[in-house]
Amino acid sequence: MTFTDDSAVRPSELAIVELPAGGVELAAYIAGKLCHDFISPAGAVMSGLDLLEDPTAQDMRDDAMGLIRQSARKMVAHVHFARVAFGAATTSEQFTSAELCxxxxxxxxxxxxxxxxxIPDQAVFTKAQARILVNLAWMTLGALPTxxxxxxxxxxxxxxxxxxxxAEGARARLKPEAMTGLKGERLxxxxxxxxxxxxxxxLAVSEAGGRLDVAAEEGRVGLIAALPT
Known part of the structure; x- marks a missing residue:
């Protein structure tokens, strides 16, 4: 898999005011994504609670409790991820590789x-590096739909x-919308x-003064974020 200059994004060359999305617009898009991520496990928890309260479905009580537990874990996982990937996370300024994994x-x-x-468990990343790393890792997984x-x-x-x-898999790919975003372009x-x-x-790579490279071929996708230390 070859990374070429055609796929290279050098966001540090652009002023933030020139970016295609920011401020309230950017916040609205992120809020919409978070709501989309949270609504499925939250809805599943509610479905499980409804089953518990249904007098005609008491034979499904174990199934309902299993659904609630699984969905609650997924909801918590989304919240913890979002705090680092999109938010200010905690007061911590550094994260270990094990935490991010x-x-x-x-x-x-x-x-x-x-x-x-x-990545060795003891490796340490700054808050900016951690934000980029977890987003990049999750996008790498997302490139493997099957x-x-x-x-x-x-x-x-x-x-x-x-x-x-x-990412390597039979149908590894990045959707056109993803490629647009990775180039820093407006949808x-x-x-x-x-x-x-x-x-x-x-944008996170941009603000860190780095560059983002993307490569995609049949069955393989690669992402590299290069950041100054």
Missing amino acids: NLVKGLAEGGRSTLDWR GGSAVVTTREENGWIHLIGS VEGLAGQWIQPYWLW
Whole structure:
């Protein structure tokens, strides 16, 4: 898989005021994505509670409790992930690799793809690096709609850290909206929900003074965020 200059995004060359989405518009897109992510597990919890309260469905009580537990875990996983990926997270300014791996694995639980996290548990990342890494890792997994392997690793050289995601699977791909976002371009057609996280990743790399490279070929997708250390 080759990363070419055509796929390279050098956002640090752009002033923030020139970015295609920001301020209230950007906040609205992110809020919409979070609501979309939260509504499914929250709705499943409510469905489980409804079953518990239904006198005609008492034989399904164990199933209802299982649904509630599973959905509650998924909801908590989304919240923990979103605090780092989209929010200010905690007062902590640094995160270990193990912490970030658990955030991504919490969302991936039960999915079709496997996550191969090849970053030493003790490796430490700044808040900005952590935000970029978890978004990049989750997008790498998202490039495998029918299953496959997502490998996440890092490399440091010449004062730069490279955060690398590689997806390999039978139908590995990035949707057109995702490619638009990864280039830092405004969405003109397609689904905003498929665009906002890739665009947010591009913007996070931009504000860190880095560059984002994307490569895609049949069955393989690669993402590299290069950041100054």
